[in-house]
Amino acid sequence: MLNWRKANANGMRIFPKGIPMRMICESAGSLVRKLFAFIRGIIRVGLVLGPPLLAGCRPSDPLVARVGRLPITEAEFHKKLAEVGSEYRNYLLTPNGRRQFLEILIREKLILAAAEESKIANSSEFLAEIQKLKEEQEVQLSEFKDFLMRKMWMDDLKAKGILQVSDAEVDDYYRKHPKEVKLRHILLAAPEEAEVLLKKVRRGDSFAALAKTNSLDADTASNGGLLPSFMYGEVLPELEDVAFRMRVGEITGVVGTKFGYHVLKKESETQPPLSKVRERIQRLLEKKKLDQYLTTFQEKYRVQILDEQFK
Secondary structure (H helix, E strand, C coil): CCCHHHHHHCCCCCCCCCCCHHHHHHHHCHHHHHHHHHHHHHHHHCCCCCCCCCCCCCCCCCEEEEECCEEEEHHHHHHHHHCCCHHHHHHHCCHHHHHHHHHHHHHHHHHHHHHHHCHHHHCHHHHHHHHHHHHHHHHHHHHHHHHHHHHHHHHHHHHHCCCCCCHHHHHHHHHHCCCEEEEEEEEECCHHHHHHHHHHHHCCCCHHHHHHHHCCCHHHHCCCCECCCEECCCCCHHHHHHHCCCCCCCEEEEEEECCEEEEEEEEEEECCCHHHHHHHHHHHHHHHHHHHHHHHHCCCCCCCCCCHHHC
């Protein structure tokens, strides 16, 4: 905490001389009470506004305060201030609010300084947590690098026109495939299981109830096996080839795919206006062009399936 007597003796006026702290708090009204409630919450958990910033600072960062060797820079002060909820922001922008907020940061640095001098810094528990964090960050950085590389490569393909889809191509695709289908399915591991359920639904058992209790597709089972509506080209080829030939209400099976064996029921077939599906068709055609473009790399980058269960 700030040493108020020493601060005043050094000419640093914390509050107007002769005005009790209680009166200052009362004059600030409810905003101060909210701030104190906020501070008490921080003290209870022993933290202040999230993880502390690095102790080091850039030479150009003006110093607001120093606790031992630990600086509080102006940049750190404003960064921490920006993290505070909007309900406290107005008060913290006043001179008194800023000084009280600085005291919170000083308290944080005092805790850090004391902790660094303790045995914690060299304890096995602390070092293990730091090592775990480093490993997690390395994984996250690697994943982000891969994501950014893919994104920038795709953006470059679009800029070069390789994935460009014209309005005429969208119009032509819609002319050939204007329908949108809703389908229910029950996914099973073996064709024999699928045949048993196919007989049950054909004799009148509830398709949705059987999907809930038997389907291996957890994402749709809870909704009675109902798949999101799709246009031609948006689902597995084995399913869409059957789905667009079925009549509404028809039940069919068994259809085999790489995921297992499906029993199908066609719920509806509609023709949405082109204006509502234009972007979907554009993304679909972009994906088709990307898949086609990737085939040019297959000879250069040979794909090997090493795990037997995926062969």
